[in-house]
Amino acid sequence: MASSIQEEIEYVRKNLPPQTKLITANSNFVTAVCEKTPSRSIKVTLTIPSNTTDSSSSYPYKPLIVSIDTQQKNGKTKIPPGLKKKLENQLSKVAEDEISPGKFGQIHAVLVRLHLFVDTNRFVPCWKELKQSMDLISSSSSTTTKKGSSRKCTMSVLSETKGTMKVQFDMNNDYKYACKITIDEGYPTTLSIHDWGKSSFIQTIPSGTNMPDELSTYLTNQAQQFVRLLQDGMPEKEAKSYIAQTNTDGGVPIITEDGHQVPKYDGSNSQLSLLPLIQYLIDTKPSLLDQICPQCEASIFPSDSQTLKSLYIKKKKKIKQKLCPIQSYCGCWYHYGCLHQVLLEPPFGDTCSNDGNDGCGGCQVGHRIFFLDDDGNSNIGTRDEREIMWQMEQRQQRELDDMAMMF
Structure with missing residues (x-):
């Protein structure tokens, strides 16, 4: 057990807590930094009370005076006032608990507690x-x-x-x-x-x-x-x-x-x-x-959550599938069926028609509404390709209708 300030400082040097570095240590004050990451570090100065006329008013009979430095190396405030006050109170309490006649040990106890705080509290940098x-x-x-x-x-x-x-x-x-x-x-x-x-x-x-x-x-x-x-x-x-x-x-x-x-x-x-x-x-x-659908100008989301959930149930009817919310590339929300209509039916649009007033206001008129793959290609094809596909679907539907009329 240390019997003087110098012996305690020497003990602290040899038994520093992990991630802790002494900057200054003498009979008047000790300054140390505990750093887990560059943004997760705290600097503390421990002032050693001294009274030449009354030893009972000096260290170690009186607790260390704890001061948390609020400044980073670049001069910007790092430790906000609330955290500074909270930590100073906690460390001062540690020093007070270590007070014992003739016992030197507050410095090491405070640094151990500081390391524990920095090491286990993830909110230090934020x-x-x-x-x-x-x-x-x-x-x-x-x-x-x-x-x-x-x-x-x-x-x-x-x-x-x-x-x-x-x-x-x-x-x-x-x-x-x-x-x-x-x-x-x-x-x-x-x-x-x-x-x-x-x-x-x-x-x-x-x-x-x-x-x-x-x-x-x-x-x-x-x-x-x-x-x-x-x-x-x-x-x-x-x-x-x-x-x-x-x-x-x-x-x-x-x-x-x-x-x-x-x-x-x-x-x-x-x-x-x-x-x-x-x-x-x-x-x-x-x-x-x-959110309002730019195409049909109706509300995107139903008034209640159960109705919304029913739109996502597997094997849902087509009418429900068409009402599912979907966000386009430009950031606006559409009904699935409405976006399908814009892209794959005449006039085969490529850009959003949302004027920013009745819609989500998240885009400007003319922004593309479909996504591209890593090679810059659209998975829905060009406008000409979509028109050809639509014409084929229409022709097939007419053939099916004609066949149905024959029976």
């Missing part, structure tokens, strides 16, 4: 975002969209150790969508290349969702794609535009002087994704119920 997300959810907890749809949203932290939280949306007192978000240990990027695009990993919670599996999975995957774009380094505004209108040029590679292609966003400058993801969910999920 604590400010987490607080802002909570405030955003709170301000949007019960609102009505511009077109009259009601929504209620809640958010709760499930585990700081696992970095998980739950977001729940209740729309029009019937539709429900719930998801779990998991913060990666390497946030705002990922520690493993296999998890790339999942710095904020979103998963549908089936027990809190009453939408058809195909639809809820699609919506969740779309949100995950938004996160991936942010992790690639794409700015939030551009990423939202890219998701809403897939035919933007946000992902176009840069051509170097020697003719090589390099990604415009290569992941070297990953963006924060938690708060943008929460904002994206708030902006997109409740507004689904406001």
Whole structure:
């Protein structure tokens, strides 16, 4: 057991907790940094109380004075005030618990506790975002969209150790969508290349969702794609535009002087994704119920979730299949039958006719509504090919009708 400050400091040097580095250590103060990843580190300064006239008012009879540094190396605020206060209180309590006459050991105990916090709390690099997300959810907890749809949203932290939280949306007192978000240990990027695009990993919670599996999975995957774009380094505004209108040029590679292609966003400058993801969910999920089909100008989604589910039942009737919601390449929502009519029936349209007023407002007139494969080819053929196919179908139908009239 150490019997002086110098002996305790020497003990600390030899028994530093993992991922902890001493910057300064003397009889007046100790400064250390605990870093698990570049974005998940905390710097602390422990001031050693000293009173030359009264030893009972000096260390180790008095607790260390704990101060958390809020600045990163680049000068930007890293630790928000709420986390700073919380952690300082926790570490001060550790120091107080170690007070014992003539016992030196507070420094090591505090650094061990700091390491435990950094090592096990995945919200360290996004604590400010987490607080802002909570405030955003709170301000949007019960609102009505511009077109009259009601929504209620809640958010709760499930585990700081696992970095998980739950977001729940209740729309029009019937539709429900719930998801779990998991913060990666390497946030705002990922520690493993296999998890790339999942710095904020979103998963549908089936027990809190009453939408058809195909639809809820699609919506969740779309949100995950938004996160991936942010992790690639794409700015939030551009990423939202890219998701809403897939035919933007946000992902176009840069051509170097020697003719090589390099990604415009290569992941070297990953963006924060938690708060943008929460904002994206708030902006997109409740507004689904406001979608109007650009072709028939009727509501895309039925007024109740059970009717929507019935559209997805296997062996469904054609009339139901035609009413299934489907999102086109431009970002607008159509009824399946309406999109089929636009593409495969005269005049064999290629572009969206949504004027942005009565429809979803997510695209501009003239944007392509069909998808292309990796080679740039359409799986529905050119306009001439679609017209020929339609003529063949019409001819076959006439032949069937003629045969039916003969019997």
